[in-house]
Amino acid sequence: MIDSGAVDLSADLGFLKLKNPVLAASGTFGYGLEFEPFLDPGRLGGFVVKGLYFDPRPGNPPPRLAETPSGLINAVGLQGVGVAAFCEKTLPRLRGFKTAVIVNVCGADTEEYVRVVEYLDEHEGIAAYELNVSCPNVKTGGGCPALSPGATREVVSAVKRRSRRPIITKLSPNVTDVAAIAAAAEEAGTDAISLVNTFLAMAVDVETRRPKVANVYGGLSGPAIRPIALRMVHQAVSRVKVPVIGLGGIQTASDALEFLIAGARAVEVGTAGLVDPRAASDIIDGLEAYCRRHGLRRLGDICGTLKT
Amino acid sequence: MYSGGTGHQMRLDPGAKITNKERWGDYYLLTLESTDIAREAAPGQFLMVKVASGSRPLLRRPFSIHNRCNGRLDIFFKVAGEGTALLAERKAGEALDILGPLGKGFDLELGGKGRKRTEAPALAVGGGRGVAPLLFLAAEARKAGRPFKILYGGRTAADLPLKDKLEAGGFQTACSTDDGSLGFKGMVTDLLRKEIHDAPASAVYACGPEPMLEAVDRIASESGLPAELSLEARMGCGFGACWGCVHRIRQGGVAGWVKICAEGPVFSGGEVVWEEEK
Numbered sequence: 001m002i003d004s005g006a007v008d009l010s011a012d013l014g015f016l017k018l019k020n021p022v023l024a025a026s027g028t029f030g031y032g033l034e035f036e037p038f039l040d041p042g043r044l045g046g047f048v049v050k051g052l053y054f055d056p057r058p059g060n061p062p063p064r065l066a067e068t069p070s071g072l073i074n075a076v077g078l079q080g081v082g083v084a085a086f087c088e089k090t091l092p093r094l095r096g097f098k099t100a101v102i103v104n105v106c107g108a109d110t111e112e113y114v115r116v117v118e119y120l121d122e123h124e125g126i127a128a129y130e131l132n133v134s135c136p137n138v139k140t141g142g143g144c145p146a147l148s149p150g151a152t153r154e155v156v157s158a159v160k161r162r163s164r165r166p167i168i169t170k171l172s173p174n175v176t177d178v179a180a181i182a183a184a185a186e187e188a189g190t191d192a193i194s195l196v197n198t199f200l201a202m203a204v205d206v207e208t209r210r211p212k213v214a215n216v217y218g219g220l221s222g223p224a225i226r227p228i229a230l231r232m233v234h235q236a237v238s239r240v241k242v243p244v245i246g247l248g249g250i251q252t253a254s255d256a257l258e259f260l261i262a263g264a265r266a267v268e269v270g271t272a273g274l275v276d277p278r279a280a281s282d283i284i285d286g287l288e289a290y291c292r293r294h295g296l297r298r299l300g301d302i303c304g305t306l307k308t
Numbered sequence: 309m310y311s312g313g314t315g316h317q318m319r320l321d322p323g324a325k326i327t328n329k330e331r332w333g334d335y336y337l338l339t340l341e342s343t344d345i346a347r348e349a350a351p352g353q354f355l356m357v358k359v360a361s362g363s364r365p366l367l368r369r370p371f372s373i374h375n376r377c378n379g380r381l382d383i384f385f386k387v388a389g390e391g392t393a394l395l396a397e398r399k400a401g402e403a404l405d406i407l408g409p410l411g412k413g414f415d416l417e418l419g420g421k422g423r424k425r426t427e428a429p430a431l432a433v434g435g436g437r438g439v440a441p442l443l444f445l446a447a448e449a450r451k452a453g454r455p456f457k458i459l460y461g462g463r464t465a466a467d468l469p470l471k472d473k474l475e476a477g478g479f480q481t482a483c484s485t486d487d488g489s490l491g492f493k494g495m496v497t498d499l500l501r502k503e504i505h506d507a508p509a510s511a512v513y514a515c516g517p518e519p520m521l522e523a524v525d526r527i528a529s530e531s532g533l534p535a536e537l538s539l540e541a542r543m544g545c546g547f548g549a550c551w552g553c554v555h556r557i558r559q560g561g562v563a564g565w566v567k568i569c570a571e572g573p574v575f576s577g578g579e580v581v582w583e584e585e586k
Contacts, residue, residue: 030549034570037318037547038407050551059565065544065552070363072544076551079565223363251363274545275358275367277407278320 007291008298009284011045011266013243015166015191016127018045018100018266021299022256022284025247025270026051026104026130026170027076028221031090032097038277043284045266046100049086051132053106054115056082066203066212070249071224072271073201075215078106078135083119091125100127102168108138110145110158117163128166131159131190134197146172146197149184156188166191168245171236173225174200178232179239186240194245194268195236196229222271223249230258237263237304251279253286263304317348318410318547323403327380332469334387335437336396338404343379345408351445352413352538352574355383356546358405359395369395370543370569372441372515373409381408384470386437410546411573414445419511419534420454428508429455429480433500433524435516436462439470441538445513446479457482459503461496461516465489497523504531512577514538522582535577541568556581 011021024047059079107113173196198219229248246264328339483491528535544552548570557566
């Protein structure tokens with residue numbers, strides 16, 4: 001069925017209404033300005049800027065990247081400029097974009113997450129915070145809060161108490177029961193959940209017998225992880241009531257639709273944008289074409305309609 | 309406009325047609341028709357090329373711009389892995405999906421400001437496939453009336469496939485091979501020392517393997533010549549978004565991990581921190 005009428009692509013997260021459900025994922029979209037030559041950021045439902053610690057962070061030595069079949073291992077080590085430089089130099093330029101700017105928040109301990117959020121709270125032009133609970137924690141020997149319901153609950157509730165803005169908690173897939181972590185974040189008051197972050201991975205150069213990334217382990221992203229990410233998103237959606245944002249290897253509108261049908265209210269596009277900087281924009285076009293093909297007036301109506 | 313580049317506008321061209329393909333053993337030259345990218349390109353900048361459709365390989369591959377002529381761009385490469393092997397299979401008439409021009413290129417005026425046009429030449433050192441960006445640089449230097457000489461080095465004569473092309477183009481070229489099968493016998497850095505010793509030079513440009521770049525940096529510094537070095541790296545995006553390609557760079561007295569794609573690939577001599585200094 002062909003329909004030439006207007007299609008409503010908007011995505012309602014409750015605390016935030018997006019013009020469409022496609023966000024650019026943190027860590028693959030720089031601080032929001034790097035894609036400008038190729039893509040109008042205002043086209044997107046929103047974008048999540050690269051994770052920010054309070055202070056500048058040097059990151060890991062190279063090599064930081066290794067390519068695997070349909071995948072990319074990265075061990076960038078959350079190199080970043082810190083909150084002061086971001087708020088002074090970058091944020092004023094992001095305010096001009098007619099889209100939701102979400103800031104990914106990092107911390108080496110609970111206090112740092114809170115300090116980052118309190119600093120950012122003093123500045124305008126941010127729609128929400130995405131809490132990166134996959135940061136290595138200095139007090140637990142490098143384990144990250146995302147690995148246990150208790151630690152996730154602690155960070156989320158501490159940040160939620162202090163933040164004047166909505167919180168999206170971004171979960172790690174490197175756990176036994178992701179739904180239990182999602183439930184802990186919900187109990188602690190998170191406004192939404194996004195998943196998945198990258199899968200802990202490794203690759204070896206057999207000629208030199210060295211790991212392909214200097215950090216030995218890195219995070220796997222790209223289409224290789226998509227079916228596992230989709231399964232975990234479905235598990236989280238089945239457990240919590242807060243909105244879920246799905247991500248992991250999405251390259252096309254069809255990929256995005258899998259996550260929406262499985263119950264995600266919005267999606268994030270990451271690695272695909274590094275290869276094709278217009279990927280997110282093409283996905284938005286593809287979602288609209290799908291709605292027309294299926295006679296859907298509102299894309300949002302498709303969320304969670306998986307027939308099982 | 310993106311602030312990390314040179315001010316040149318980078319673009320996506322999903323249909324850059326391959327208009328010519330040449331091969332010398334493992335070395336290939338592809339000519340791509342891409343008018344808008346060609347117009348904006350400067351020597352030392354690079355392209356990110358999708359070598360095959362689909363997800364294997366997933367990432368684009370970076371290639372220096374070897375030459376520019378009438379809306380066309382050349383890339384010159386050696387088959388060294390999965391990506392370059394796939395690119396070598398592409399045929400004339402096919403289209404490539406490319407991003408460019410990317411990064412910050414060479415300063416054409418390096419060591420040449422205020423000098424007379426007849427003065428000492430700039431020397432450009434290319435090791436193996438590292439010669440790739442130097443033809444474009446030499447051509448632009450010639451347009452600017454600047455004396456210029458390419459020092460082209462490789463293991464054997466078979467590693468210097470562009471020698472005839474450079475000479476036919478009227479570019480002053482000196483060759484070196486490790487085995488003496490062509491030109492000066494020894495490393496191209498030894499040839500650089502000899503050239504600087506024999507006649508005055510005004511600047512040194514270089515592209516090639518990292519140990520070569522380190523030696524060039526040292527030689528230029530000892531000779532009091534300004535140098536610019538083009539670094540190579542495995543890249544994620546090529547336009548500064550992923551922080552995947554970094555090198556230790558000293559800027560304003562502080563050393564840190566700096567993105568090669570956006571702040572390079574060309575860096576000034578003395579700026580680059582080499583392995584043993586870390």
